[in-house]
Amino acid sequence: MTPTNPTTNSGVPGPDSGTWVPTKPPDDQLRQSFRTYAAALSADHTPPPAAAILFRAERRRRRLAIERAERPLLIMQSLGTLCAAGTLAWLAYRFAPHTLPALNTTTLALTIACTTLILAGCWAMLHASRRTSA
Amino acid sequence: MPSSLEHAATTAASLSELAFQRLYEANATNIHSYLLAVSARRDVADDLLQETFCRLLLHPQSTSHLDSLELRRYLFRVATNLLRDRHRSGDTTPYADPPEPTTNPTPDTSLDIARMLQALKPRERELLWLAYVEGMDHAEISSATGLNRLSVRTLLFRARNKAKQFLAPVGGSR
Numbered sequence: 001m002t003p004t005n006p007t008t009n010s011g012v013p014g015p016d017s018g019t020w021v022p023t024k025p026p027d028d029q030l031r032q033s034f035r036t037y038a039a040a041l042s043a044d045h046t047p048p049p050a051a052a053i054l055f056r057a058e059r060r061r062r063r064l065a066i067e068r069a070e071r072p073l074l075i076m077q078s079l080g081t082l083c084a085a086g087t088l089a090w091l092a093y094r095f096a097p098h099t100l101p102a103l104n105t106t107t108l109a110l111t112i113a114c115t116t117l118i119l120a121g122c123w124a125m126l127h128a129s130r131r132t133s134a
Numbered sequence: 135m136p137s138s139l140e141h142a143a144t145t146a147a148s149l150s151e152l153a154f155q156r157l158y159e160a161n162a163t164n165i166h167s168y169l170l171a172v173s174a175r176r177d178v179a180d181d182l183l184q185e186t187f188c189r190l191l192l193h194p195q196s197t198s199h200l201d202s203l204e205l206r207r208y209l210f211r212v213a214t215n216l217l218r219d220r221h222r223s224g225d226t227t228p229y230a231d232p233p234e235p236t237t238n239p240t241p242d243t244s245l246d247i248a249r250m251l252q253a254l255k256p257r258e259r260e261l262l263w264l265a266y267v268e269g270m271d272h273a274e275i276s277s278a279t280g281l282n283r284l285s286v287r288t289l290l291f292r293a294r295n296k297a298k299q300f301l302a303p304v305g306g307s308r
Contacts, residue, residue: 030297034266037247038167045176047166050158053184054151057191064192 072126079122086115150194158187161206164268165213171251171267172217172259182216210268210278214260221256250300258293265290 103111165186169179189212190197197208251259264270264278275290276283 027294030294030301031266033247033301034262038171038263038267041170042163042167045166045170045179047162047183048180050155050162050187053158053187054154054191056184057188060188061192 075122075125079118082118154187154191157190157205160202161209162187164206165209167267168210168260168263169213169217171263172256173220174251178220182213182220185216186212207274207278210264211280214279217256217260246301250297253300254293254296257289258296261286261290261293262297265294 162183166179166183169182170176173179173182186209190209197205200208251262254262260279261275264275270278272283272286272290275281275286279286281289
């Protein structure tokens with residue numbers, strides 16, 4: 001008959017009938033081993049000094065502040081590039097030697113909608129960046 | 135001579151620095167050991183510890199309402215998330231330089247634990263460390279790791295069994 005372990009399921013039947021040989025360490029032993037290891041680990045490896053972290057945080061804070069300050073400029077640059085591209089496209093269309101088909105109402109409406117969306121997006125980004133830098 | 139406003143600002147800054155140093159002294163060693171045990175690399179542990187506390191310093195408003203225990207759990211959560219980010223980014227070269235303690239009075243146990251941790255998955259290492267070293271219960275582990283409470287229970291049970299298998303005496307069933 002195979003013996004059963006009354007407390008845990010960990011173990012194998014021993015050489016004599018009715019005996020039980022535990023194969024896994026109990027919880028307390030595991031906890032103790034972990035804590036001993038942790039104590040030795042923290043004794044051997046000291047964390048970096050707090051001053052290093054304060055310095056790193058300060059450096060990052062400055063970098064983020066610069067990024068925030070530069071964001072409106074980037075947006076305006078992108079907007080300028082977009083406007084220049086639009087103007088060039090319009091000029092090419094207007095003064096092209098060949099005759100292109102005239103813009104129909106749907107295309108015109110789509111163009112206006114896209115431009116409005118782009119402008120609204122730029123305004124929202126500018127507004128957001130102003131709010132975070134405040 | 136500095137004006138009263140400047141003086142107040144200086145006092146506030148030095149106070150917050152003092153508070154940070156106190157908080158750091160209370161938690162840094164534990165979090166550092168946790169990061170060392172899970173990542174098994176000193177450079178990674180140092181870097182992630184700095185990043186954890188940096189985030190705390192950069193977003194003070196999100197932690198101002200927390201008490202010391204909640205703050206501790208918050209720090210462990212940030213550290214855990216950073217470990218997972220590192221793991222997801224593909225930097226999975228653990229145990230290149232296993233941090234084996236040298237001042238341990240019982241080197242065999244320590245070696246066993248180090249070897250056992252090597253064999254476990256990062257999540258299992260996290261759970262076991264939080265449960266056995268930090269003494270957290272399921273709810274605390276859940277809040278420190280972002281896992282569901284029931285998942286913590288199941289995963290911890292499996293991890294514990296796996297750990298016990300690894301630490302079983304020679305000749306025992308594996």
